[in-house]
Each structure stands twice: as structure tokens, then as C-alpha cells.
Amino acid sequence: MRALCLDYELRTLVEREVSPAQPPSSGEVLLRIEEIGVCATDRELARFRFGVPPEGDSYLILGHEALAQVEWVGADVTTLHRGDWVTPLIRRNCAPQCGSCVTGRRDLCETGQYFERGINRAHGYFTECVTDPEADLLPVPESLLDVAVLAEPLSVVEKAIETAFRCHPLTPRTAIITGAGPVGLLAAFALQVRGLAVTVVSKEPEDHPRVALLRRAGVVYMRSQAPPPADIVMEASGAAEATLAALEWIAPHGVFILIGAPELDLPVPALRMILENLTVAGVVNAARQHFEAALYDLGNIPRPWLESLIERRPFDAWRDSLAAPAITPKTVHRVR
Ligand SMILES: [Zn+2]
Ligand SMILES: [Zn+2]
Structure with missing residues (x-):
């Protein structure tokens, strides 16, 4: 499966084949990625200014602003079904969980030992499929699909x-x-x-x-x-x-x-x-309640304003997007 990666041995950004996403275990779902937004954080990551690959890997899959579709639900998944659209929360609990992470406020993590998908010690979404816990996903209504990549x-x-x-x-x-x-x-x-x-x-x-x-x-x-x-x-x-x-x-x-x-x-x-x-x-990062507020506002802000923010490009055009911002504020890559 293709993925856009930061290679920490070669110190460069590369598209490479990575092993396919694992089948979902209990409480997880397999997602097919639809769209990925690129931002200044990704451009800083591409310059190796910060970012850490997952333990045991020499590369980090980029991408933290994602719209995805549920492909396969694991046992004990109760709220999501095949075909549902979701956007993922980016920051994940520290372990063992601190007082903030345990209450869902990972954006206020007290140990600093959190994970962030596509940024810090966890792979991101600039690839074809990923496995994610149901609890880290926010359902996106069909009416917001064209702008939901702005949720993060x-x-x-x-x-x-x-x-x-x-x-x-x-x-x-x-x-x-x-x-x-x-x-x-x-x-x-x-x-x-x-x-x-x-x-x-x-x-x-x-x-x-x-x-x-x-x-x-x-x-x-x-x-x-x-x-x-x-x-x-x-x-x-x-x-x-x-x-x-x-x-x-x-x-x-x-x-x-x-x-x-x-x-x-x-x-x-x-x-x-x-x-x-x-x-x-x-302020840094965001909790589930802020993602929910974002989805609410995406439905509230006049759609033409939001649509004017987005320029869509194919997967392959990542080099330009990561090099410099475009005139249109938000570059979004179609992954599928
Ligand atoms: Zn971003
Ligand atoms: Zn924590």
C-alpha cells in the first residue's frame, strides 16, 4: 500500500510501499482514506524540524487532517458501520494515562508522553488504509463530506x-x-x-x-x-x-x-x-468536544466560503504541496 513518508534514515520525504493496515481487532475499525489536508505543520515536518517516527520504524507516515470511510468494523464496535464517514482525533493517550488523558482531554496531557498520528510517534493518514480505535473517530454527516477535511x-x-x-x-x-x-x-x-x-x-x-x-x-x-x-x-x-x-x-x-x-x-x-x-x-491541539464544535460550524458557515478555501490535488502531487503553500489556503489530496 502506498504512503507518503518522512524517511528518518535518508532525511527526506518519499512515497513508498508500506505493509497493509492490520485487520481491525476488537473495538477498532479499518478505514479507507478519502482525503488528506496539508498544513504548515506538515511542511515543518517535511523539513525535519520536529516529528518522531513510531518506535521500531525508521519512517513516519505523514498526514493528520483526514476524511475516511469505514471499510471493516471489528468485534465490539457499536457506533460505526461499514460505509460511515469519519474524521480522526489526532492526539492519543499517554500510557499509563494521566489525569487529563483519562478524562478525554488529551490536548491537556500532563505527562507530554502522548502520541499524535502523523506527527509524533504514530503513523498518519497519507496512505490508503489505516486501522483506528472506534473511540478516536468522529462520525461525519454526508451533508458535510465536501468540507469535512477542514474539521481538524x-x-x-x-x-x-x-x-x-x-x-x-x-x-x-x-x-x-x-x-x-x-x-x-x-x-x-x-x-x-x-x-x-x-x-x-x-x-x-x-x-x-x-x-x-x-x-x-x-x-x-x-x-x-x-x-x-x-x-x-x-x-x-x-x-x-x-x-x-x-x-x-x-x-x-x-x-x-x-x-x-x-x-x-x-x-x-x-x-x-x-x-x-x-x-x-x-492553545494547542483539540479535544473531541472541539472536533464536534468544528463539525457543527462546518454546517453553519456558508458553504461557498468554505469551498473557496480548498484546492484538491491527486495523491501524486504531494511534492509541490509540501514545498510551499498554494494561493488557495488549504491543499487537499485525494487519496483514493
Ligand atoms: Zn494540520
Ligand atoms: Zn496524558
């Missing part, structure tokens, strides 16, 4: 939104997102459908298709001037300069959320944080 990146956004609303002592009405990548755009849409007035600040020129898409969605776009302060400021660019600038845009009582991963130590405005009740928070 949106789940991280959902965790960021939940964190922002939890930390804000009043009701947030305005939001600024820095960065117009897939996560920035999904955050803008998800906040827009919640009724917030959203501004995206990024470096794309005014005639860029992503800017046109934001404007169509009623989102304000700013490139050169500073936006008025907002109740929620979400950093999704990963750029140090943008992150520093965005720190200045938090309104009193506001929440600053880091989703992008800029390589800098943030000089937090300590006195303002106290006098204006500011919160600065970071």
Missing part, C-alpha cells in the same frame, strides 16, 4: 474560541485575526458566524484571492494600517513581527490568543494586563 484545523480554532470566551470577563463583540492562512480564515469565519465584527490583518496584497474571499464574507481586511483594538485578538500568522504588533491591539478586558507559533519571547504588557484585565493565552 477548525478544531484548533474552536479550542481557541472557547478559550477566548472563557477568559473574557464580558461579552466579546469584536475580533482581530492576524494571518490569512487556513487557520486565520477559519477563525475569521467561525467568529463571523457568532456575530462578532471581525478584522483580518495580514500581508496579502489587496487584489489577492484570499482578501476577496474575506471581503465576500463581510470581514474587514487591513494590510498596512493598525486596526482599532478588539475584544479578542487571535494570532494565526506565526510571524514574530505580526505577533508583536497584535499585542498592541487588545482592547480593555480583552483576550490575546496565540495559535500560530512565532519564534520569539513575548514581552507581555504587564501593567496593562493588570489595569485592563487582559489575558494572554496559548
